[in-house]
Amino acid sequence: MSLSAAGAVQRQIDAALHDAASVALALSVPDYIKAGFPFEGGKKLRSGSGRFSSGLNGLRIIAHRDRSILRGRYFTEARARNTVASVRPIILGSIAFLSLSALTLTLSSCYVTTQGVKYLGLIGRSRPAEKARADPSTPPAVKALLERAAEARSFAVDAIGLRDTKNYKGIVILEADRLATVVQACAELSFERHLFSYPVVGKLPYKGFFDPADAEKEAASLRKKGLDVLVRPVDAFSTLGWLADPLWSFMADYSEADLCELIIHEMTHATAFKKGYDSWNEELATFVGREGALAWLKKSAGPDSTALAEAKLARLDAIAFASYVRDTARELEAVYAEKADPSTTRLRKAALIAARAERFEANYEALFATRRYANYPMKRLNNAWLDLYRLYEGESELYSDYFERVSGGDLKAFVADMAILAKKSGDPKAAMRARLD
DSSP, X not given: OOHHHHHHHHHHHHHHHHHHHHHHHHTOOOHHHHHTOOEETXXXXXXXXXXXXXXXXXXXXXXXXXXXXXXXXXXOHHHHHHHOSOOOHHHHHHHHHHHHTTOOOBOOSSHHHHHHHHHHHHHTTOEEHHHHHHOTTSOHHHHHHHHHHHHHHHHHHHTTOOOOOSTTSEEEOOOSSBBEEEEEEXXXXXXXXXXXXXXXXXXXXXXXXXXXXXXXXXXXXXXHTTEEEEEXXXXXXXXXXXXXXXXXXXXXXXXXXXXXXXXXXXXXXXXXXXXXXXXXXXXXXXXXXXXXXXXXXXXHTOTTOHHXXXXXXXXXXXXXXXXXXXXXXXXXXXXXXXXXXXXXHHHHHHHHHHHHHHHHHHTHHHHOSSSTTTTOOGGGOOHHHHHHHXXXXXXXXXXXXXXXXXXXXXXXXXXXXXXXXXXXXXXXXXXXXXXXX
C-alpha cells in the first residue's frame, strides 16, 4: 500500500472516531443545568455538607480517568474486536482493510483520535445486562440498576415512541469521579458562542475530553483569548445510535426520576437530531426527558406517590430557576447591545450580576418551593454559564405549548412530530411556531 493510500485510510479512521467521540461528548446530559449549580475547574460545588440535587438527575457525575486505554498503541483489527462490539461499518471496514493489507498504523495523539480511541476503550469494557445480572459477583445495587434501566428503556420505546437502539443494554464498572469533562466558551461582552467544528455533525458549542487535565488545557487556551469559559463534568452522553451507549455503575444510586430522565434525554437525541440546530436538539431532549420522567413515575409509582410529587416540585423549581437565569441573560444582552467601550461594559456587567445575585437571595422564598437552590453562588456567573441555560432552556415554552396545543398532551405524538421535523429542511423551531399560529 502506498503512503498516500495509508494516509487516506488513517484519515478515514480518524474522522469516524472523531464523529463518535464528538457526538458522544457534545450531547451530554445537562446535569449542570438540572442541578442548577455551577462548577469551577470542572469540579462540583457542594451545598452545605450534603450532596446537592435538583431531584431530576442532580449532581451525580462520574468521569473516566484511565489514560492508558489504547493510547499510542497500534490499532489492528484484532484489537478493535476486543475494544468495541458495535461500531459503524466505516470503522470496521477501514480496520479490516488495514489488516488485509498487513499494515498497522499508529494513531496520532491529536484530539480527533485520542478522544475516539478512549471512548472505544470505555465501551469495550461494557458487559451485556443479562450476563451481569446472572453473575453472582455483580453487586445487588448494579443488578437493580439494570432492572430499572430496562423498565425505563422499554417505557421510552413503547410509551414515548423513542428509537429502539442497543443503548443502555450493557454496564461498565467505573471507579472515578466523572465520565468526561466538557468545555464551553462565550465572548466576554456578548453572547457570541465559541463553536467547535466536527466533520459530520457540524459546529457545536462544546468540546469534550475524557481526561480532565486535557479539558483544563483547552479552557486555559480559550481564556487567553479573552473568552468566558465553563468547564463542566458529565455523567452520560449519546452517540446518536452509532455505538451501543452503556450504563455506568455509578448510576446505581440514581432515583427513578433521575435514571428515567437521563435515559429518555439521551434516547431523544438518537430519535430526533438536526445538524446545525444545537439549541433545538438540546431543548427538545431536555423537554422530552423531563416530561417522560414524570410520565414514567406516574405509571410506575402511581399518580399519588411521594416520588411523583417530589419530582413535580423539582420540575417547578427547575423551571423557575431557568427563568431567573434567562432573565439575567436578557438584562445583560441589553447592556451589551449599547456597544459602550469595553471597560464601561465590563463594569456594568459585574454590577448587574451582583444586583441579580442580591435579588435572588432576598426573594428566594417567593421564587422557589424547595431549598434546592438556596446556596446557589449567583455572583459567580459568567457568559459561558449563562449561555448554557440559553442553549438548554432557551425556549422551553415553545415545546410545552406545542405539546399541549398541537400534540394534545400526547408525548408519543409529540416525539413523532419532532422526528419528522428533524428530517425536513429549514429551522425546526420556525416550523413549530408555524403550527402554533
